[in-house]
Amino acid sequence: MSIDRPLRVAVVGAGPAGIYASDILSKTDLNVSIDLFDRLPAPFGLVRYGVAPDHPRIKQIITALHKVLDRGDIRLLSNVDFGVDLKLENLREFYDAVIFSTGAIKDAALTIPGIELDGSYGAADFVSWYDGHPDVPDTWPLNAQSIAVLGAGNVALDVARILSKHPKDLLSTEIPDNVYQGLVQSPVTDVHVFARRGPAQAKFSPLELRELGHIPDVDVVVYPEDFEFDEGSIAAINSSNQTKQVVKTLTDWTLRDPSTLTASRRLHLHFLHAPHELVDTDGDGRVDVLRTERTALNGDGTVSGTGKIQEWPVQAVYRAIGYFGSALPEVPYDDVRGVITNAEGRVVDINGDHVAGLYCTGWIKRGPVGLIGHTKSDASETIRHLVEDAADLDSFATATRPDPSDITDFLAERGVDVIEWSGWKLLDAWEQALGEKAGRERIKVVPRAEQIGISLARITADS
Numbered sequence: 180m181s182i183d184r185p186l187r188v189a190v191v192g193a194g195p196a197g198i199y200a201s202d203i204l205s206k207t208d209l210n211v212s213i214d215l216f217d218r219l220p221a222p223f224g225l226v227r228y229g230v231a232p233d234h235p236r237i238k239q240i241i242t243a244l245h246k247v248l249d250r251g252d253i254r255l256l257s258n259v260d261f262g263v264d265l266k267l268e269n270l271r272e273f274y275d276a277v278i279f280s281t282g283a284i285k286d287a288a289l290t291i292p293g294i295e296l297d298g299s300y301g302a303a304d305f306v307s308w309y310d311g312h313p314d315v316p317d318t319w320p321l322n323a324q325s326i327a328v329l330g331a332g333n334v335a336l337d338v339a340r341i342l343s344k345h346p347k348d349l350l351s352t353e354i355p356d357n358v359y360q361g362l363v364q365s366p367v368t369d370v371h372v373f374a375r376r377g378p379a380q381a382k383f384s385p386l387e388l389r390e391l392g393h394i395p396d397v398d399v400v401v402y403p404e405d406f407e408f409d410e411g412s413i414a415a416i417n418s419s420n421q422t423k424q425v426v427k428t429l430t431d432w433t434l435r436d437p438s439t440l441t442a443s444r445r446l447h448l449h450f451l452h453a454p455h456e457l458v459d460t461d462g463d464g465r466v467d468v469l470r471t472e473r474t475a476l477n478g479d480g481t482v483s484g485t486g487k488i489q490e491w492p493v494q495a496v497y498r499a500i501g502y503f504g505s506a507l508p509e510v511p512y513d514d515v516r517g518v519i520t521n522a523e524g525r526v527v528d529i530n531g532d533h534v535a536g537l538y539c540t541g542w543i544k545r546g547p548v549g550l551i552g553h554t555k556s557d558a559s560e561t562i563r564h565l566v567e568d569a570a571d572l573d574s575f576a577t578a579t580r581p582d583p584s585d586i587t588d589f590l591a592e593r594g595v596d597v598i599e600w601s602g603w604k605l606l607d608a609w610e611q612a613l614g615e616k617a618g619r620e621r622i623k624v625v626p627r628a629e630q631i632g633i634s635l636a637r638i639t640a641d642s
Contacts, residue, residue, distance in 0.1 A: 194224020196541025
């Protein structure tokens with residue numbers, strides 16, 4: 180059987196995973212028409228709203244993603260919220276297949292006493308704030324002098340770095356103005372990062388870790404008593420150049436003369452400390468103390484608690500222990516792993532059978548692990564299965580309203596302000612113009628209404 184039209188495919192989520200999947204699909208032998216949706220007014224997902232503003236090297240990934248969408252063969256439809264503006268039954272009407280690439284934007288839960296106290300925050304929310312996400316408040320409570328960050332990955336380092344860095348040293352980045360003004364008011368002097376395991380088990384990237392040692396007027400403080408290496412640690416160091424570099428950087432810091440640490444702010448790195456409890460000592464409902472349990476290496480790189488509790492006076496605690504995916508309406512979901520239930524990117528039901536026409540890729544497929552670049556191979560696997568399934572056109576070509584104008588007419592009838600690629604270009608140029616005035620590459624526009632107004636040319640430079 181053959182059909183006389185392109186297969187219609189919707190990709191829900193215009194971050195790296197969705198753009199990579201769209202790009203790979205567009206280069207297959209399938210005659211395909213792709214629409215890429217996002218609930219936010221601007222595309223690029225994690226790269227725009229999850230990478231710290233002082234990491235322009237990583238943000239350059241946007242340049243490659245921009246080139247994909249600028250070709251014109253993939254249609255961007257932003258500011259469209261799946262589950263609200265569009266339901267699954269609607270997508271089934273307009274598309275033959277749907278690929279979900281919605282990522283993971285919530286913090287993984289940490290179930291310790293006191294986690295609900297004021298002053299206890301998820302890193303994901305803080306990252307969204309300092310990256311100018313339009314759906315979070317434009318202010319953040321920065322009133323703590325001593326802060327704890329829980330986690331041993333790059334997100335923990337990002338959070339600790341932004342909290343400890345002097346705001347003036349962020350002015351050359353694309354940091355939004357409201358974020359800069361908020362950080363200026365912060366009285367912080369000490370940021371403590373706590374890792375449950377040892378230095379050889381830390382998941383820091385070597386480059387990100389070394390960057391800490393070059394922050395102006397911020398000293399990195401490490402503690403020799405935290406540097407234990409069991410057989411599992413030695414094996415990890417010998418088998419991974421990345422681990423070897425991380426351990427060398429950390430060990431070098433233990434050799435410094437303490438009298439040379441004279442900065443006005445300090446960033447402390449603690450190992451072999453597991454979060455045990457957050458304590459409100461004066462009954463005002465706020466965090467006053469973090470209690471950690473000293474851990475000990477077991478010989479294989481894992482740790483066990485020793486029962487020794489240590490108290491740290493802090494006024495804020497940020498948990499950076501990982502992200503967790505959100506369920507999507509009417510899409511099978513694994514609430515233990517925080518992913519869409521799938522087999523190699525094919526969405527499956529409770530019996531393990533493929534739900535025809537539904538696919539997923541990225542963190543919502545495999546969980547929040549790996550770097551941004553890893554989503555390419557992930558997307559390739561999903562697209563390979565979609566192409567295989569498309570060979571059976573009797574069960575695949577199911578859209579009843581496949582004309583590309585049908586979906587835009589449907590959204591227009593619902594009063595949805597759809598932003599296409601041309602609209603993003605208007606916002607992109609606007610932000611760059613704001614940056615140019617201040618001698619910066621870009622200044623992000625944060626309010627959603629303002630982003631929409633600029634993208635739809637309701638707000639102009641002459642307004």
